[in-house]
Amino acid sequence: MMRVSCPAVVRCLVLVAACQMPACGNTASVFDLETDDPKQDQEKIAEFYAHEATRLRQMAQDYDHRVAVYERLFGPHSDWVEGTRLLSQSYEAAAQEQERIAARHQRLHDRRSHAADQESR
Numbered sequence: 001m002m003r004v005s006c007p008a009v010v011r012c013l014v015l016v017a018a019c020q021m022p023a024c025g026n027t028a029s030v031f032d033l034e035t036d037d038p039k040q041d042q043e044k045i046a047e048f049y050a051h052e053a054t055r056l057r058q059m060a061q062d063y064d065h066r067v068a069v070y071e072r073l074f075g076p077h078s079d080w081v082e083g084t085r086l087l088s089q090s091y092e093a094a095a096q097e098q099e100r101i102a103a104r105h106q107r108l109h110d111r112r113s114h115a116a117d118q119e120s121r
Contacts, residue, residue: 041109042105042106042108042109042112043105043106043109045105046102046103046105046106046109047102048102049098049099049101049102049105050098050099050102052095052098053095053096053098053099053102054095056091056092056094056095056098057091057092057095059091060088060089060091060092060095061088063084063085063087063088063091064088066084066088067081067084067085067088070084
């Protein structure tokens with residue numbers, strides 16, 4: 001069996017993963033996702049980030065399944081397994097970051113809603 005170097009496998013897997021990602025920036029034109037402006041619909045922005053977190057977490061789980069397959073095919077210490085495991089961990093970390101951002105925007109929405117409730121009393 002031909003042995004492939006770990007950097008080559010990782011580059012290949014990253015390329016495959018990048019090709020699977022839909023045009024990530026296209027939805028950003030609807031909302032200014034970087035704003036903390038309370039006048040913006042912070043709840044919708046939070047929903048966007050929560051959706052992205054779910055999508056990224058699903059990708060991480062998909063790569064976890066691939067790890068199991070590659071372990072059976074190539075052995076538990078193969079470059080394929082290690083590279084795929086790194087991709088899975090990367091997607092999981094990205095999902096956690098998206099959840100953190102979603103929570104921040106949800107807090108901004110909640111504060112605005114609370115302030116509006118206080119003003120109406």
